[in-house]
Amino acid sequence: MRMAEPPEPSITGVLHPGDMGVTVAAAAARSGTVLWASDGRSAETCERAAGAGLTDAGDLTALIDAADIVISVCPPHGAEALAAAVADLGFTGCFVDANAVSPATARRMAARFENFVDGSLIGPPAREPSTTRLYLAGPDAASVAARFAGSPLEARVLDGGDIGSASALKMAYASWTKGTNALLVAVAALAAAEGVSDELTAEWGLSQSGLSQRLTYTAIRSAPKAWRWVGEMEEIADTFAAAGLPDGFHRAASEVFARLGEFKNARSASVEQMLEALLNPAAPAGGAG
């Protein structure tokens, strides 16, 4: 009987440690080394990665040579190109797409890999326990989940989940949360265009508790992130269409977020600025998805 070889060290690669991704990387760092690749990333990303104690592999080639699991956390419109780049470099480990993409997009990515796990993230960046879930589906889901044991990021393996089911869950979840954000902004813009903003605010005060506050909060917190949600809304709309359901809610939401794209580098926006951007879009709407 041959002696068992010592287990390979666990090395997780995370592409790319943005605001959410860095908390995923930090959660995996409890169970072993976590690599990232600084090549072509912004100074802000470098600073975040260093602060989280991640190891810089340099570039993508070096990262995939070393890592046995690579997790992709990026804006949805870039997810498929990133998966293709990793596959084209000959990665033989387990690729986890954790992005907000349709089940069909997830299945197209899966076809490029021997080992693929369909993932999705629900919740804010995972800085505290019990706020954020990483849903995982596919044959290797449990081994990916093990990397997050005891971390603030709760990894949940979907029972009998086929590739696409973690993505479907995210699509359904975000279709409500972000879809209603987009609708709320559009409703406020309609009232402004029709000169009945004060009357709507007064009526909301009587019968829709908290809605005016939510509008203000959306301007402050969501307007700067809207550019990233254009592609996500298109992925959601595609998911509705594939299920034979109307896709118009999220095509419209995509257009709303595209019109808010000008706040990409802002710290926040006021309600007035947000409605102005919606009613007088600077450039032709749509497109970014």
Place this chain on the structure above:
Amino acid sequence: MRMAEPPEPSITGVLHPGDMGVTVAAAAARSGTVLWASDGRSAETCERAAGAGLTDAGDLTALIDAADIVISVCPPHGAEALAAAVADLGFTGCFVDANAVSPATARRMAARFENFVDGSLIGPPAREPSTTRLYLAGPDAASVAARFAGSPLEARVLDGGDIGSASALKMAYASWTKGTNALLVAVAALAAAEGVSDELTAEWGLSQSGLSQRLTYTAIRSAPKAWRWVGEMEEIADTFAAAGLPDGFHRAASEVFARLGEFKNARSASVEQMLEALLNPAAPAGGAG
């Protein structure tokens, strides 16, 4: 100096006393006679009108001969035809359209009358005080509002409101309340189609308090009324488009409600029945608006 003639008696006509309309009629009945027209109406409507102490004028011609103010409360897809019928019979009093129509539809109706007041109703049928507002806009709005003094229906005249502004307020208000109802049902149908209903319900339990309960409530309370909202969603979509805003949210909502049309004569629906109707529509979707 000629002696002032005694004031004309105040006679209000209400077309037609449905579930909402009968409470509007009952509210006006405190200030004078309220007529309705039984010609061609259902037994249920006759019973409701009798119970509210309304006077049956018989038919539309008799009603408009007697009334100085006529208030239209009907499904939005029938509003314009009803206004046209009243105008074509030569009504010279004040016509109030209180329906969920776009400002453009209100303005088209207004063009048929010497005296027109643009109205809209927000809230449930006005059985108790402080639940329901009748918004009114136009030169004669105050005299219409006077008919509801001291009643459970609070009449609010929009300051300097042009014809169309009461309708615009309703469109903006309902675009959120009914638009989110339609979206919620569609989201649940998507999760069902993708086999992740239980997972979505569990995640909602963690991070979207009350949403599962709202879904159940929507099935019970909204599915039977959905047929009436198809036209309202189209009016809202037209209002968004006229303001240069994306109309897709409410075109999609219209289709969702059209697929729920089969519950028109049901007392309620279960979530399962509702999702089945959405995912396997009996007839080609759309159309009823």
